[in-house]
Amino acid sequence: MRGILGVAVMAVGLPAAGSATHAAQAPFGIERFVHHRDPPFFRALTLEERARAELGHEVLNTQWVPAGTPHAERRDGVGPLFNASSCDECHNEGAHGRGPDGAGVAPFALEVQLEEPAADPRADTRCDPVYGCVFNPLALRGVRPEGEVVVHYREVTGRYPDGSPFSLRVPSYRLVDLGYGPLARATIIKPRIAPALFGAGLLEAVPAAAIVGESGSSGAAVGAPAWHWRHGVRVLGRFGWQGSALSIRDQTARAFAREMGLTSGAIPADDCTAAELACREQPNGGSPEVSDSLFEAVVDFQSWLAVPAAPPLPGEPAADERALFAQLGCAGCHRPSLPVELRGEHGTLIRRTIEPYTDLRLHDLGPALADENALGLKVPSRWRTAPLWGLGYRLGRESSPTFLHDGRARSLAEAILWHGGEARGARRGFEELDAARRAALLRWLATL
Numbered sequence: 001m002r003g004i005l006g007v008a009v010m011a012v013g014l015p016a017a018g019s020a021t022h023a024a025q026a027p028f029g030i031e032r033f034v035h036h037r038d039p040p041f042f043r044a045l046t047l048e049e050r051a052r053a054e055l056g057h058e059v060l061n062t063q064w065v066p067a068g069t070p071h072a073e074r075r076d077g078v079g080p081l082f083n084a085s086s087c088d089e090c091h092n093e094g095a096h097g098r099g100p101d102g103a104g105v106a107p108f109a110l111e112v113q114l115e116e117p118a119a120d121p122r123a124d125t126r127c128d129p130v131y132g133c134v135f136n137p138l139a140l141r142g143v144r145p146e147g148e149v150v151v152h153y154r155e156v157t158g159r160y161p162d163g164s165p166f167s168l169r170v171p172s173y174r175l176v177d178l179g180y181g182p183l184a185r186a187t188i189i190k191p192r193i194a195p196a197l198f199g200a201g202l203l204e205a206v207p208a209a210a211i212v213g214e215s216g217s218s219g220a221a222v223g224a225p226a227w228h229w230r231h232g233v234r235v236l237g238r239f240g241w242q243g244s245a246l247s248i249r250d251q252t253a254r255a256f257a258r259e260m261g262l263t264s265g266a267i268p269a270d271d272c273t274a275a276e277l278a279c280r281e282q283p284n285g286g287s288p289e290v291s292d293s294l295f296e297a298v299v300d301f302q303s304w305l306a307v308p309a310a311p312p313l314p315g316e317p318a319a320d321e322r323a324l325f326a327q328l329g330c331a332g333c334h335r336p337s338l339p340v341e342l343r344g345e346h347g348t349l350i351r352r353t354i355e356p357y358t359d360l361r362l363h364d365l366g367p368a369l370a371d372e373n374a375l376g377l378k379v380p381s382r383w384r385t386a387p388l389w390g391l392g393y394r395l396g397r398e399s400s401p402t403f404l405h406d407g408r409a410r411s412l413a414e415a416i417l418w419h420g421g422e423a424r425g426a427r428r429g430f431e432e433l434d435a436a437r438r439a440a441l442l443r444w445l446a447t448l
């Protein structure tokens with residue numbers, strides 16, 4: 001927790017707040033990415049920090065190899081069951097994962113998590129008893145893969161009130177060639193795409209009070225904080241599409257263990273269950289497989305990553321659209337600004353404001369977006385408001401970007417049209433705009 005109040009507030013290696021040039025600059029934490037292979041950080045790093053960041057960047061790109069591969073002691077132990085052999089295969093250079101172009105076998109970056117519904121709301125989250133927490137389509141030689149994820153789409157067409165047509169693709173997921181028997185019928189199938197890692201350290205630096213909402217304040221009335229129980233203690237989640245991970249460190253340990261089959265000091269067992277004997281019997285790549293120094297370096301690298309600025313667009317910045325976004329009720333969840341408390345040199349506390357367009361809270365967006373269990377029944381699902389910063393960079397760089405937790409939306413308009421539940425009114429408002437105002441709002445989103 002970062003509530004280190006009472007410490008001198010001092011800017012070290014950060015642009016001074018309120019300086020003359022500040023107003024013309026991008027919001028704090030947003031930097032121009034000159035080359036996508038060399039993502040910038042949101043603050044100046046010391047030489048020692050820079051060295052760690054470089055090592056962390058290498059760890060993110062490292063292709064891990066099977067245990068016992070010659071000359072690879074520091075990077076062996078991948079699997080036996082896994083989804084990818086590097087973080088980069090799903091998060092390429094920290095960016096959003098590549099979504100599905102169409103029906104068929106799901107791409108790497110679209111994985112399926114498995115969860116056993118909780119009988120006791122105060123219990124730790126549980127995974128499928130046979131297949132574990134993440135469905136692993138890849139396996140080392142001698143071990144059966146868990147199976148394949150196949151996605152199908154059904155096009156559903158509709159019209160805006162002004163008559164313009166739209167079409168949404170409704171996904172359905174099948175887990176096929178199951179290697180270890182049927183899934184438990186109640187297991188929840190959770191298709192999830194790899195989000196961008198940019199700005200994760202800034203989201204981590206938002207004080208819990210700003211997410212939970214001070215009691216009595218009317219501002220943060222909607223949704224709920226992502227509370228979880230871990231070993232009987234209530235903790236606040238903020239990462240992942242449902243805020244299920246507490247921190248960058250927490251999510252990194254899970255990724256190594258569940259998606260890559262690599263043990264770390266934080267999670268010393270990978271995702272082999274008792275039912276997956278051949279997986280358990282394979283040699284390992286050391287205890288832990290990911291050394292503490294490599295683990296800490298990749299956590300630090302992610303903690304310092306800036307958010308990419310949108311490519312400059314011709315014309316004036318549109319103040320109107322920002323107001324329209326608020327009028328429609330979008331800003332109630334996609335909060336334009338949040339405070340952050342960062343540590344500077346010598347433990348000094350630095351306060352800044354970021355513009356992430358999220359409240360880091362969970363919302364019910366209706367049954368159309370909800371997950372299903374293995375029997376095909378919808379289960380109530382709540383989602384963390386997706387941060388909208390970095391949208392412009394994505395739209396400028398990706399040839400076929402996808403949106404929402406499973407990449408079903410092929411455009412920003414489709415993403416908005418999927419909003420239901422608590423966001424129903426905002427979606428209606430968007431639909432009822434005339435075509436020119438809708439287009440203007442979408443153009444403005446692409447400047448974030």
Ligand code: HEC
Pocket residue numbers: 060083084085086087088089090091108109110111192193194195196197200238239240241242244248251252255256259260298302
């Ligand atoms: C197989 C694909 C895959 C691999 C490999 C992978 N990730 Fe992820 N990552 C995901 C998915 C999917 C999510 C969203 C998880 C969720 O919603 O619960 C995610 C989420 C994250 C997040 C949270 C971001 C946010 O803002 O919510 C972080 C941090 C992260 N991954 C780091 C890593 C690191 C570090 C590695 C390598 C050690 C890694 N990931 C490997 C797919 C992957």
Ligand code: HEC
Pocket residue numbers: 222241328329330331332333334363365369383384385386387388402403404405406412415416419422423426427430
């Ligand atoms: C009740 C809260 C709420 C309101 C109101 C709301 N959103 Fe969202 N928005 C979310 C959540 C939660 C998600 C993530 C849903 C998911 O992935 O399934 C999301 C996702 C998005 C995405 C996709 C982002 C991505 O990276 O995939 C866009 C774009 C978006 N919202 C725009 C808007 C706009 C524009 C409005 C107003 C018309 C709006 N939202 C209103 C909660 C809200």
